[in-house]
Amino acid sequence: MAFRWSRWSPQLALVPALIITLVAFIGSIGWTMFMSLTRSKRFPEYFFDPSEWSRQYGRLMKDDGWAIALQNMLILGIGSFLAIVFGFVLAAMIDREKRGEGFFRTIFLYPLAVSLIVTGVAWRWMFNPSFGVQGALHSIGLTFINFDWLSNADTAMYGIILATVWQGAGFYMALMLSGLKSINTEIWSAAKLDGVSFWRLYIEIIIPMMKFTFLTCAILLSLGVVKAYDIVVAMTNGGPGQSTWVPAYFTINAYWVKANLGYASAAAVVMLAITGLIFLPLVLLTAWRERSREARVS
Template sequence: MAPALARTRRAPRETLQELLPKIVLAPSFALILVFVYGFIVFTGFLSFSGSKLLPDFSTWVGFDNYVRLFRHPNWIVSLKNLAIFSVLYIVICSVIGLALAIFLDQKIRGEGLLRPIYLYPMALSFIVTGVAWKWFLDPGIGLEHAMHELGWDSFSFRWIKQGDMAIYTIVIAAIWQSSGFVMAMFLAGLRGVDNEIIKAAQIDGASTLTIYRRIIIPLMRPVFLSAFVVLAHLAIKSYDLVVAMTDGGPGTATWTPALFMTKFTFGRNEMGMGAASAIIMLMMIFAIIVPYLYSELGQKK
């Protein structure tokens, strides 16, 4: 009887221990369910409605908002800018991040000092980065002005004011901010490679370049994939950096889908079309995240 009584007394405590994590997580789960997934569903409904200034579910227009969206010249410009920005941002960040990681992986002196210096830009918000680079690239107060003050009167760098070049200034600022973060990811991957494999290759007479090209970099495929997913996600939702640097200008030269969505939803009272653009951006992110999750889950099985 005593053991049975002890089990009966322990039962409420064990039950509480099992329920406590669920109780603690329940409010967060409920908030995420409502304010993330709930609003995604709400935005989806808006994209099929004739909403203008305020939500209007009494008027259903089907796919008209999506048709109007892809016929709008500003949306086409936004997609082209996103393509330019994404390709350059992802490729250059990956190259610079890998180069910095390989440099630090040589066990150089001062690694403890260089690593936080490279990572520091990522600690800043994109708004701060955008304002700083806007000042730096402004011909009146930035780099061009400084060169003129030093006597180099022929120096000219007005990309931020030129419609065909302004998007590249956004790329420069974004690369400056994110390269250190990518470096940290690659450095962690490099430090995780089995040293026995490297020593075996060195015994066989493989050069350092060959070891990196044939052994180390292929083993870092998951890190490359993770870096791609993170950078692509940041590129698709790029908004604050663009607003801080150019606010989409000159004209619509640096518009991105996120900026288009904001301006049409809140600036031009086209809530239905703005919601449609938001759903398209969500589909872009899903197109990146879903294959990544499928690949990761497939490897674990």
């Protein structure tokens, strides 16, 4: 009896977590999909109507606000890729200069400890034309410099990108530094003996060896871009106009402002599909690496 209990106790300990996952995660996804096929407005309606599929999703695809949100998501993703670039540069510098590694790693990781809301508010102050960076520069005579990006629809997204890169570069630096530490030290020694230049060493040897680290960073960045909401609300609240709308902001706005739960659910389902398309390559890549490792061992 004791043997059987010791055998099944780990599985029984996982039952509460499994129930929570089924109800709170999978159940919520199923409920949202169902709501997207109903006429739900402020409150849910539990009357399924097959015609609502074309109505809700067709309307979504024709909505200019949704088109702007998808375009801004793409712009944010491309611009935020600079966080990975800066993260790799910082990691390479720290890895080469061993002195003060712990200090600089802590400094560059510090923005990660600040929430996106705090980051957004801080950068909104910095972009304020009166008492932000522009005001400070104008006070010393540099009146030709304009740094009021958030008040201009053409530059507001670039301000959000700048704040996002500042907040996330330290996180990707930590991942890159971990990847650099995993490279065999003999490779560095051999490259040094062969007289390989600094740029060739990183471009032709180090970066190709870290391709899985870069891929992991890119997927994590993409997932963060799809669900971006906090920093947009803190910095611009979607303005000026609809110039900084992103899918998550559009979804929340569809429910709380337009009072349309069915429409908001349709937008959320499309976001889920986009997330799945991004996450699926990571799952397939992980499975492929595990199979390759098992094949080498056997």
